[in-house]
Amino acid sequence: MTGSATRLDETPLDEQEVPEAGTAGGALYRRVAADLREAITTGAYGEAGRLPAEGALAERYGVSRGTVRQALAVLRADGLVTSRRGTRRVVLGNARVQSFSELLSFTHWARAMGEEPGGRLESLVRRPADAAEREQLRLEPGAEVYVTLRLRTLSGSAVMVERTVYPPHVGVLVAQLPPDVVSHTEHLREHGILFTDADHTIDVVAANAEDAKLLGCRRGAPLLRERRRTTDPTGCPVEWSQDRYLPGTVAFSVHNSMVTSALSRHARADD
Amino acid sequence: MTGSATRLDETPLDEQEVPEAGTAGGALYRRVAADLREAITTGAYGEAGRLPAEGALAERYGVSRGTVRQALAVLRADGLVTSRRGTRRVVLGNARVQSFSELLSFTHWARAMGEEPGGRLESLVRRPADAAEREQLRLEPGAEVYVTLRLRTLSGSAVMVERTVYPPHVGVLVAQLPPDVVSHTEHLREHGILFTDADHTIDVVAANAEDAKLLGCRRGAPLLRERRRTTDPTGCPVEWSQDRYLPGTVAFSVHNSMVTSALSRHARADD
């Protein structure tokens, strides 16, 4: 009923897999979290039902209370459950889970939706970085960057224009990429470039001449813009991208709470 | 140099304040987090510098390592620092802090920017909830809702149209509200309605006739839309709002990482 409903010792430990995603990470608390997530989204605790007490869960899974709390913190951050002192946790909603790579990679995202991702590399140039690019990618004056322009499609129809600026050590890899590679993000990962953190800014802009030509819309037509700066595990910027979507093709969702708020609202786009 | 750089015992404990915001929460780890945040944003550790080890921080603040880790988890969620096994944490960027209420309340937000918030209640009606509203607010068939339409201004100029649907127990409070109240969010809080969790969805829509008239734009002109469902500490929905901003007036920012991702991307707006 409740996923496994028994101790996790019975779960095989031999699954290696990718360190990300997958319902069974190596850490104990991740497996507890995965099991509880499964139970919650399946409706085992009802629409707005109450979860068992931390102590009860600890006993059920054969782990300490601290580990249970670590697992529950994951679910709370995802907006799956509430938590307040004095009462058991309450189911908040059926969460929209989405792995990190699924969010950064257009290809992953499209496939996860069952759609066929497509795209075309329109251009790739290497040139000196301007001031803004140097600041975003933390580069020295005089440093060069690689800039790509891609048109992305879903099931054949144009959806988004993506302009990405790469620092040199990443750019050389992108430049060597065969032109028919579907997911450059995947390719970069295989070459040791990891994406772990990202800052996103979302607003609306008018299509310029280039956007209009590629997307097949009028010049000045509104586009949903997402600017994104991604860093690797060492905190080093590896990508600065600007994606422009046709209206009606995409929406972004965020959950936040009084204890965990990664969302903020800004006046005018400072650009 | 580093905020206090000494044990926190010297910090007065008498500050009560609002449980939210404020750099000094009651919990020990919150004070450590606040002190570290201060030090980081001040640049005490440099642009991409390394933080002291957990053990060193524990000793400096006179707390256990567990408490230090709790504090650092806050900063990591905010996108202020990275963290990986084997190396000290690295400063990621100067975070855009924004309290939860500042994000939910147009009035709070405007004042925090130094702008003068204004607004006008265009209409308030009470009527049976439709199917979508019942689902969002988790209401029984036949239940009624209160619907408000507000025009929000910054320094006199129209910026946003806000349509909010309230469940009965909140709606009655809104209906009793004097028409000249600036912040209804504040008013609701004083009456025991607390906002603790929110789900946001951001996309682009075309202005309808009503939007156009209020915002002074053409019908069909693009608007940045934010739909938001807010719940109270018990997990009970208290508000379902749809805000429509004129382009160029606002942008939303999110930080996420491989360990904590509250952001997701959806195909088409399911509405």
Add this chain to the structure above:
DNA sequence: AAGTGGTCTAGACCACCAG
């Protein structure tokens, strides 16, 4: 090989909520 963060445990006390 040494240092560092990630994970897990066991136990304690407190603040808060509900019956």
Add this chain to the structure above:
DNA sequence: TGGTGGTCTAGACCACTTA
């Protein structure tokens, strides 16, 4: 008043990075 989650401690072992 009893149960619950929030906070804090002390110690342990492991996985990983760096040199």
